Amino acid sequence: MNLFLDAFAWLGDPAHLSGVDGVPTRLGEHLWYTIVAVVIASVLAIPAGYLIGHTGRGRTLAVALTGGARALPTVGLVFLLALLVGIGITAPMIAFVVLAIPSVLAGAYSGFEAVDRKTVDAARAVGMTEWQIVTKVEVPLGLPLLIGGIRSATLQVVATATIATVVGAGGLGTYIFRGLRSNDYTQMLAGSIVVIALAVVLEVVFSIVQRLVVPAGVTAGRPSDTRSKAVRAGAVTATPLTKGTQ
Amino acid sequence: MITANKKGRLTVLGAVAIGAMVALAGCASSDPLSSGDSSASSDGDTLVIGSQQYYSNEIIAELYAQALEAKGYTVDRQYQIGQREVYLPELESGKIDVFPEYTGNLLQYYDKEETAKSPEEVEAALAEALPDGLTALKAAEASDQDSYNVTKQFSEDNDITSLADLKDYSGTLALGAPPENAERPYGPPGLKSVYGVDVTSTPIDDGGGPLTVKALTDGSVQLADIYTASPLIAENDLVTLDDPENMILPQNVVPIVSDKVDSDAQDVIDSVDAVLSPSDLQQLNSKSQTDKESSATIAKDYLTEKGLLDQ
Numbered sequence: 001m002n003l004f005l006d007a008f009a010w011l012g013d014p015a016h017l018s019g020v021d022g023v024p025t026r027l028g029e030h031l032w033y034t035i036v037a038v039v040i041a042s043v044l045a046i047p048a049g050y051l052i053g054h055t056g057r058g059r060t061l062a063v064a065l066t067g068g069a070r071a072l073p074t075v076g077l078v079f080l081l082a083l084l085v086g087i088g089i090t091a092p093m094i095a096f097v098v099l100a101i102p103s104v105l106a107g108a109y110s111g112f113e114a115v116d117r118k119t120v121d122a123a124r125a126v127g128m129t130e131w132q133i134v135t136k137v138e139v140p141l142g143l144p145l146l147i148g149g150i151r152s153a154t155l156q157v158v159a160t161a162t163i164a165t166v167v168g169a170g171g172l173g174t175y176i177f178r179g180l181r182s183n184d185y186t187q188m189l190a191g192s193i194v195v196i197a198l199a200v201v202l203e204v205v206f207s208i209v210q211r212l213v214v215p216a217g218v219t220a221g222r223p224s225d226t227r228s229k230a231v232r233a234g235a236v237t238a239t240p241l242t243k244g245t246q
Numbered sequence: 247m248i249t250a251n252k253k254g255r256l257t258v259l260g261a262v263a264i265g266a267m268v269a270l271a272g273c274a275s276s277d278p279l280s281s282g283d284s285s286a287s288s289d290g291d292t293l294v295i296g297s298q299q300y301y302s303n304e305i306i307a308e309l310y311a312q313a314l315e316a317k318g319y320t321v322d323r324q325y326q327i328g329q330r331e332v333y334l335p336e337l338e339s340g341k342i343d344v345f346p347e348y349t350g351n352l353l354q355y356y357d358k359e360e361t362a363k364s365p366e367e368v369e370a371a372l373a374e375a376l377p378d379g380l381t382a383l384k385a386a387e388a389s390d391q392d393s394y395n396v397t398k399q400f401s402e403d404n405d406i407t408s409l410a411d412l413k414d415y416s417g418t419l420a421l422g423a424p425p426e427n428a429e430r431p432y433g434p435p436g437l438k439s440v441y442g443v444d445v446t447s448t449p450i451d452d453g454g455g456p457l458t459v460k461a462l463t464d465g466s467v468q469l470a471d472i473y474t475a476s477p478l479i480a481e482n483d484l485v486t487l488d489d490p491e492n493m494i495l496p497q498n499v500v501p502i503v504s505d506k507v508d509s510d511a512q513d514v515i516d517s518v519d520a521v522l523s524p525s526d527l528q529q530l531n532s533k534s535q536t537d538k539e540s541s542a543t544i545a546k547d548y549l550t551e552k553g554l555l556d557q
Binding site: 079082083174180181182 | 426450456
């Protein structure tokens with residue numbers, strides 16, 4: 001336990017709380033990298049995921065490609081890219097986006113696939129255009145799964161953004177790698193604690209957002225609600241992942 | 247069901263294909279498991295030669311090994327042994343007879359309080375600090391230590407060839423260095439207290455490798471911490487700044503030998519270190535890193551060139 005006490009003492013030391021190497025600055029960098037990576041990934045992956053989900057085409061290819069990209073070791077990718085573009089945030093940012101895309105993409109298309117075909121057929125039968133079906137039926141109903149995908153992408157990027165420092169881009173990984181290489185485990189643990197705290201805070205924020213943005217009556221994707229209401233709500237929404245992929 | 251399985255298989259295939267590509271790209275040219283599989287035993291007339299888990303150290307060990315073999319000694323190679331905590335006890339107990347080491351780090355292992363600074367002082371202090379049964383032979387001129395490097399153009403434009411010249415430089419100095427540099431006595435605090443130089447530290451975690459050099463040559467940093475034995479210094483025409491105050495602990499190559507190594511054998515090892523210059527070591531390392539030659543080939547070529555394999 002002493003190590004933990006030391007780590008918290010390290011975090012409380014005023015010398016570590018100001019300046020370019022201070023915790024607030026590093027935390028800000030870390031959070032900023034995470035947000036930018038997830039936003040870029042969302043801009044790329046959500047339209048693609050919706051297209052796949054709505055048309056039902058290209059899913060196999062998308063899954064194979066993004067699944068494969070997920071297997072890339074991110075540290076290796078960062079060094080490889082940095083040799084091309086130089087040190088700084090560019091190389092890690094590309095790697096973080098590559099890391100975030102599969103989760104967001106899966107959230108987008110599985111959200112669409114989770115919408116019961118009968119609901120879509122009903123929408124078409126009452127005269128909705130394809131665009132209306134997408135915007136008024138599939139997007140709102142798929143939202144819980146999409147947010148879930150973004151949430152999991154965010155968590156992965158928060159944890160992985162620690163490697164931005166290996167190419168001089170800062171972030172909370174600065175403490176972790178410096179501590180690791182100089183056997184200063186107090187500093188290493190202190191850095192890890194801040195990363196964990198940030199991840200927990202983002203999780204809480206997402207769980208709140210997830211509840212706020214989901215339309216009334218849509219319950220799919222809420223773990224607590226799915227079981228009890230799925231039977232009744234079956235006509236509107238299926239239990240997505242089980243029906244969609246098995 | 248069929249489509250689901252098919253999709254699953256494709257995902258796996260994609261993952262495996264990309265994963266395999268990356269894994270294969272990471273494969274080194276030499277297999278660390280292919281040599282040194284016999285157990286360490288120092289008996290009879292056989293001299294056991296060890297090396298660290300570091301390609302450059304293995305090349306030096308191989309130099310000693312082949313030089314000794316040329317003079318009729320039988321050697322047993324036990325390379326790639328890893329950390330000092332592992333191999334030094336083996337040396338002390340007589341299971342290894344010859345080991346290439348580095349003066350500063352070895353001295354600090356045995357005596358953390360030591361304050362010797364110049365290469366000569368460190369070598370002398372090391373001779374004192376070694377436990378009974380171990381002897382440090384004469385250190386080579388070649389060394390493998392941290393050094394601060396600038397591009398040739400930066401050096402010429404600003405007339406900077408020494409760390410002492412840096413304090414007159416008016417621009418900002420960004421230093422590309424491994425993360426631990428920030429905490430080392432020779433890192434930014436040392437540059438400030440010893441030479442009066444302010445630098446901003448940029449961690450680059452590739453051990454003074456190609457990415458550090460790229461950051462230096464593309465101007466992202468002005469100073470780079472690179473090991474003196476790195477072939478990258480010569481390949482990129484970098485200027486290593488002098489350290490007149492001996493702020494950086496010298497790490498000259500020094501063979502540590504057991505009592506089993508008689509004076510004739512010591513002379514053979516000394517003959518290798520007598521010719522091993524800093525640029526020689528860089529070139530030997532370059533043959534390993536750039537040309538992907540084996541340590542045996544590199545050592546044989548070098549010793550032949552220096553006439554040390556003659557009977």
